[in-house]
Amino acid sequence: MIEIVINPDYCKGCNICVAFCPRKVLQTSNNINSKGYMLPEAVNLDVCTQCMLCEIVCPDLAIAVTPK
Amino acid sequence: MLKHPMLKYIREEGPAGKRLPFILCPGCGAGQVLNYTLHAVDDLINQSGVKKEDFVFISGIGCSSRLTSHYLNFDSGWTLHGRALPVATGVLLANPKLKIIVFTGDGDAAAIGGNHFIHAFRRNIDITVICVNNGLYGMTGGQVAPTTQLFTITPTTPYGNTEDAFDLCKLATTAGASYVSRWTTAHPFQTIKAIKKGIANKGASFIEILSQCPVHEHKTPVELINALKGITVSIDKSMNSNKIPVGEFHFAPRPEWTERYESIIEKANESIS
Numbered sequence: 001m002i003e004i005v006i007n008p009d010y011c012k013g014c015n016i017c018v019a020f021c022p023r024k025v026l027q028t029s030n031n032i033n034s035k036g037y038m039l040p041e042a043v044n045l046d047v048c049t050q051c052m053l054c055e056i057v058c059p060d061l062a063i064a065v066t067p068k
Numbered sequence: 069m070l071k072h073p074m075l076k077y078i079r080e081e082g083p084a085g086k087r088l089p090f091i092l093c094p095g096c097g098a099g100q101v102l103n104y105t106l107h108a109v110d111d112l113i114n115q116s117g118v119k120k121e122d123f124v125f126i127s128g129i130g131c132s133s134r135l136t137s138h139y140l141n142f143d144s145g146w147t148l149h150g151r152a153l154p155v156a157t158g159v160l161l162a163n164p165k166l167k168i169i170v171f172t173g174d175g176d177a178a179a180i181g182g183n184h185f186i187h188a189f190r191r192n193i194d195i196t197v198i199c200v201n202n203g204l205y206g207m208t209g210g211q212v213a214p215t216t217q218l219f220t221i222t223p224t225t226p227y228g229n230t231e232d233a234f235d236l237c238k239l240a241t242t243a244g245a246s247y248v249s250r251w252t253t254a255h256p257f258q259t260i261k262a263i264k265k266g267i268a269n270k271g272a273s274f275i276e277i278l279s280q281c282p283v284h285e286h287k288t289p290v291e292l293i294n295a296l297k298g299i300t301v302s303i304d305k306s307m308n309s310n311k312i313p314v315g316e317f318h319f320a321p322r323p324e325w326t327e328r329y330e331s332i333i334e335k336a337n338e339s340i341s
Contacts, residue, residue, distance in 0.1 A: 005070040010088055014095030014282075019290040037094065055072060056107060056256045059099025060089055064070040 002050060003066045004042035010062035013037030017054035017063055023047045026054060074106040077120075079141045087139060095289025097253040097279025098132035098173070101200045102139075104256055104277075105169065108263035116268070123167050124159055128152040128181060130173035131207050132200040150181025153188040156195050164194065164326040167267055174201040174215040178234050182214075189243035189272045191325040196266040196273045199236060202281040210284030222284070236276050241318045246271035248318040252278040252296040255314065262316065271324050278312070 004025070011033065018026045018040050025048045029041035040063075042048075050068050080088050092099050112118045123142050127133035129149035137146035147155040152170045160168055177185050177199045188195065204222055205211045211224040215236065219228040237250045247269040251259040259277055266273030278300065280292035287295075303315035 003070055007069075007072075012089065012094035014289045016095060016100070016289050016293065019293065053256070055074075056103060056260075057100055057253075058072065058103060059092065059096055061072040061074055061078065061099075061103060062089070064072045066070065067073070 001066070002045050002048050004045065004048065004054075005064045006039055006042070007062045007064070008033040008039060010060045011037060011039050012060055012062075013039055014059065015040060016057050016059065020053050020057045022051065022053065023049060074103060074110065077106050077109070077141050078139050090139065091134060092131065093281075093283045095280070095282045095292075096131065097202060097277070097281070098135060098200045100253045100256075101132065101198065101259070101277050101279060102135045102171070104259045105171070105198060105263055108260045108267065109169075111260070111264060112267060118167060122165065123169065124156075125169050125171055126152045126156040126159065127171045128173075128176040129207075130176045131202075132171060132173040133176055136171045150176055150179070150184065152176065153181060153184040153195070153197070157188065157191075157193055160193060160195060160326055161329070164330070168195045169267065170195055170197045172197060172199050173206075174199060174203065174236070175205050175213050178214050178236055178239075179205075186239065186243040189240050189245040189274065192244055192246055192271045192322055193325050194270055194272070196263070196269075197240075197275070198263065198266075199274065199276045200279045201236065201276050202279040203233070204281060204284055206281045206284060210281065237274070237317050240272075240274040240276075244272070244322075245274045245318065246321050247273040247316075249274075249316040250276040250278070250312075250314050252293075252300055252314060253280060254293045254297045258314075265316075265319075269319075269321060271321055278314075 026040045027043045031039045054063050125136040125144040127136040137144040156168050156170050203216045212222045214234045216229045217233050241248045249262040282289045300314045301309050301311040303313045306313035
């Protein structure tokens with residue numbers, strides 16, 4: 001079971017992970033954190049291949065994917 | 069809760085409470101480059117048997133330089149503006165076995181520290197310089213820098229920059245660095261590979277990473293990363309192109325300075341005794 005966790009305290013809603021995701025698993029959403037940033041959301045976990053690209057490109061170390 | 073794997077190298081808590089999130093603006097390229105560097109360091113620790121204690125991070129002043137001693141769980145130094153390379157030289161002379169990474173910005177390396185920059189590479193000291201180049205002075209308000217591209221509009225050049233930009237890779241190669249490469253924040257895997265090669269190289273390594281500053285360039289991070297992909301071209305295809313070449317520019321290992329220095333110490337001791 002693949003799990004993608006976005007830490008609401010660290011994420012600043014830059015959406016770089018959404019742009020880099022090759023399978024469009026991550027999408028922008030209307031979830032707002034305590035600082036007012038719009039967090040991304042993992043919508044389609046079935047097609048995630050655990051390429052870890054979102055983890056590698058995150059500038060704030062806020063996203064985590066279940067390791068392979 | 070599942071955590072980002074690189075958070076094991078970050079001090080999340082300090083004496084004054086929580087240190088994270090980073091002080092950087094949303095979508096800053098310096099955070100991405102820190103992430104790439106930590107991935108490269110993690111690979112070296114897991115695969116090559118280099119110990120975590122062997123790494124030392126030195127930085128000067130600037131947005132990117134802010135990241136090392138404030139957040140990293142490695143030995144690190146936060147030095148004067150532009151003077152990261154002299155401090156790194158001193159650390160290396162005290163213990164030549166250390167793996168020293170100088171994490172710096174373009175203003176720190178090319179503008180105020182320009183002289184130290186060329187002389188560190190002339191000596192071929194065993195350090196790895198990672199330069200986050202966003203082409204402006206981000207921390208002070210986005211003013212024009214020596215690395216700003218021609219005709220770019222900044223607060224101090226409202227009608228466009230009239231000066232040609234510094235090509236840091238050419239400068240480092242000419243000064244004598246033994247490994248030189250340039251990538252952008254849009255090339256994560258290539259950057260990680262380049263940083264690993266730079267750290268493994270015994271001698272001065274220079275890795276320039278073109279980066280984005282969403283606040284001063286007034287665009288979203290994703291637009292800027294796509295623009296970085298658009299303005300760069302692989303070095304193999306760069307002959308008749310006006311775009312910025314990216315790739316590995318120079319790899320020519322040559323004798324390293326601290327080894328020579330120790331041989332001179334031995335020679336002097338022999339002549340005394």
